[in-house]
Amino acid sequence: MTGSGPAIPSAIRLSAFPLALAMTALTMAASAGQTVDSSAGPLSATVLAEGLEHPWALAFLPDGRFLVTERPGRLRVVADGALGPPIEGVPEVVARGQGGLLDLALAPDFERSGRLFLSYAEPAEAAGQPGGAGTAVMAARLLLEGDGGRLEDQQVIFRMNRFDDSSRHFGSRIVVGADGNLFVTLGERGTMERAQDPTDLAGGVVRIGPDGSVPEDNPRPEGWAPEFWSIGHRNPQGATLRDSDGALFTVEHGARGGDEVNKPEAGGNYGWPVITYGMDYSGLPIGEGQEKAGMEQPLHYWDPSISPSGLDFYEGELMPAWDGDLVLGGLSGEVLVRLDMEGDRVVGEERLFERQLGRVRDVRVGGDGAIYLLTDAADGKLIRVAPEGR
Numbered sequence: 351m352t353g354s355g356p357a358i359p360s361a362i363r364l365s366a367f368p369l370a371l372a373m374t375a376l377t378m379a380a381s382a383g384q385t386v387d388s389s390a391g392p393l394s395a396t397v398l399a400e401g402l403e404h405p406w407a408l409a410f411l412p413d414g415r416f417l418v419t420e421r422p423g424r425l426r427v428v429a430d431g432a433l434g435p436p437i438e439g440v441p442e443v444v445a446r447g448q449g450g451l452l453d454l455a456l457a458p459d460f461e462r463s464g465r466l467f468l469s470y471a472e473p474a475e476a477a478g479q480p481g482g483a484g485t486a487v488m489a490a491r492l493l494l495e496g497d498g499g500r501l502e503d504q505q506v507i508f509r510m511n512r513f514d515d516s517s518r519h520f521g522s523r524i525v526v527g528a529d530g531n532l533f534v535t536l537g538e539r540g541t542m543e544r545a546q547d548p549t550d551l552a553g554g555v556v557r558i559g560p561d562g563s564v565p566e567d568n569p570r571p572e573g574w575a576p577e578f579w580s581i582g583h584r585n586p587q588g589a590t591l592r593d594s595d596g597a598l599f600t601v602e603h604g605a606r607g608g609d610e611v612n613k614p615e616a617g618g619n620y621g622w623p624v625i626t627y628g629m630d631y632s633g634l635p636i637g638e639g640q641e642k643a644g645m646e647q648p649l650h651y652w653d654p655s656i657s658p659s660g661l662d663f664y665e666g667e668l669m670p671a672w673d674g675d676l677v678l679g680g681l682s683g684e685v686l687v688r689l690d691m692e693g694d695r696v697v698g699e700e701r702l703f704e705r706q707l708g709r710v711r712d713v714r715v716g717g718d719g720a721i722y723l724l725t726d727a728a729d730g731k732l733i734r735v736a737p738e739g740r
Contacts, residue, residue, distance in 0.1 A: 394735070435497065470488070472509055613649055
């Protein structure tokens with residue numbers, strides 16, 4: 351059984367009136383996009399900006415503009431379809447394979463403080479490690495100047511304790527609770543055994559303070575690194591909180607099949623690589639099967655894989671029938687997915703824009719009720735999905 355932990359506070363959403371107003375103006379200026387039928391009626395996907403190089407994460411600025419990370423190591427403001435110059439002061443990254451500048455999260459008091467958090471593949475020399483790269487998180491203050499800006503007061507608040515030469519499985523989503531504590535998802539860097547080593551900060555979810563400290567109410571099972579919230583994850587590339595109760599949800603990549611939706615509980619072991627619904631790329635089995643005592647089951651899994659990435663709960667007025675459902679992107683699946691939720695149960699799945707938009711990397715629900723996507727490509731796009739004509 352998993353250990354019990356504190357209630358996780360819900361995240362604060364920047365959904366002020368100017369945000370919705372500015373997003374509407376952006377949409378009116380954008381070119382018409384593709385339309386598909388859905389359970390919420392006809393939906394249109396409208397390109398708001400393009401020319402982003404492998405964009406990874408999206409945030410909504412209080413003034414209605416967008417902030418986007420690009421994996422090669424750039425952070426940009428996007429407004430009226432135009433890309434601002436790279437923000438100065440971004441950390442050095444290892445932009446190789448799946449590594450680079452990755453997730454982005456604004457602090458709950460961002461409008462006042464300008465504070466944000468970035469996750470990235472950090473080079474060993476910057477971390478005092480003997481070689482390779484590892485997932486790190488930087489806190490900084492963003493000063494916006496025109497269509498650009500700079501980061502100040504940069505501080506690395508977290509890094510994995512074991513770097514290696516792999517270019518895979520950095521995980522790297524950041525979720526900020528209303529209490530300011532952070533959940534950070536970490537991949538097992540392509541070495542599956544690391545996900546079952548509770549002293550190795552890989553293949554799990556960590557919970558840290560905004561200064562990198564360890565909250566006293568973390569679960570702390572015997573032998574675990576104190577930062578860990580849960581272990582046994584392969585490569586979680588999507589994470590979000592449910593506002594109604596603050597529960598944490600993640601999506602992670604399986605191998606050949608076995609992508610998962612999980613609700614990580616304090617002290618839980620989610621099984622990789624001991625249990626999985628996938629198999630090795632060679633076609634051989636992995637681990638001991640699909641169930642084992644003391645290891646948690648996913649809420650939902652995919653076989654074949656869609657390579658799930660960005661994840662959010664839908665809470666908006668444009669598509670009220672979807673209220674409380676999960677929306678996520680698929681990379682290899684090239685799809686936007688809605689999971690019909692009844693409490694913690696996934697009772698249905700709807701696939702939208704399949705093979706039409708490209709690899710969907712990030713998914714965020716805006717204050718205007720629309721869904722915003724980033725596509726992972728050398729010419730990546732920022733796309734708004736909403737009911738036709740809205």
